[in-house]
Structure formats: C-alpha cells, structure tokens
Amino acid sequence: GENVEQHPSTLSVQEGDSAVIKCTYSDSASNYFPWYKQELGKRPQLIIDIRSNVGEKKDQRIAVTLNKTAKHFSLHITETQPEDSAVYFCAIIAGGTSYGKLTFGQGTILTVHP
C-alpha cells in the first residue's frame, strides 16, 4: 500500500528564516501531492498542492518541489512568521482508482520564534 515518510518531526526556526520539510513516498504511481496546515485545535487546511507533471509550484512565501525520480517532495516556507507556527502534513494520492484516498505523513511541528 501507499507509504509516506515525513521529516523532520519538529522544526524550530527564527522569524525571517526559511523552513523546509521533506516527504518521501514509495508508490511510483502517486500523482497528487498536497500539503495541509493544522493550527492547534483547528482542522487541517490545504495550503498548496502539486501534480506529478509539474516540478515546482509557488504561492507567495510557500513553494513545493517534486522529484518523481527520487520519489520525494518538499515544502519550502520563506521569510517565516510566527503565524506560520503549526503542524504541517504532506500527503499523497496513488494513481489508478484511488482518486480520493489521501495517505498522510506523520506531520511536522513548526515553531517560528519571534
């Protein structure tokens, strides 16, 4: 079945620094790679996603890169702010008939110190 490993489990940075979270997966048929942000006590919310035919996607301070050959993808947050502090989850959807089935990584607790 699908498997996704996420690192690091915790990440602490100073405000203004960059943060990078990486996920590796095993299913070469995976074709959709979203990232969700979950603030304390809140619901997960999609912040950015990328499809398998694209290598990089940016949205203001957030970017995601995908290396299909190596089967890993990463979330990059630049100019971090305290409000970026949250748990970040990567996820994958396998190809084929599993259109809706997200498998989540274990999560990364990001803390941005003012």
Added chain:
Amino acid sequence: DAGVIQSPRHEVTEMGQEVTLRCKPISGHDYLFWYRQTMMRGLELLIYFNNNVPIDDSGMPEDRFSAKMPNASFSTLKIQPSEPRDSAVYFCASSPPQGQGREQYFGPGTRLTVT
C-alpha cells in the same frame, strides 16, 4: 457556504456505550471522508464515499466501527461498543466531483473521549 458541519463537537462517553458522529458535507461535493487523528497514529483515513457509496473502508479498525451515507447531505460514523482506545478527534471531509478540484475540506472535528 457553511463548510463541512460535524456534530457533536465534543463527546464524552463510558466504555461500552454506542457513539454516533454526524457529518454534513459541502453542498455539491460528492466525495466524503472520515478520518481519525491521534498523537500516536497521526491522521488516518477510515473510510470514504463517492456518490453515497462506500469506496474504500480498509482503514476501519474493526467491526465495532460502521459508517453510512444515506443521502448526499448526511453521513454517520458509529462505534458500538466504544472503548477507551477509540478516544481521538474524528474529522469528516468532503471534496468536489472529479475534475473540479482535489482539495479536501475538513470539518471542525468531533473530540471523542471514552472513559
């Protein structure tokens, strides 16, 4: 739109009791997902539906768990009998039909405590 609606928001029950969690997806969405979140196991997909039909229930822990979707605007997740290890936050999520976006919109969750 009100977003995905879940009830109750909090549930405290004793071991052995039946628990029913409820979800109303976003209107027009035809995918509905039930997740469980714990510190130990993270965010796990339990079951998902498409057009009210269960597509994949491989994540349902055991026969004590069951889920139904009698119509496009309502779904339930039932645990009978409940056990302390079922304590978790249960999220319902919905997403649009194929070709209209793959984002899953999560509800606020139900925090279940089984004593």
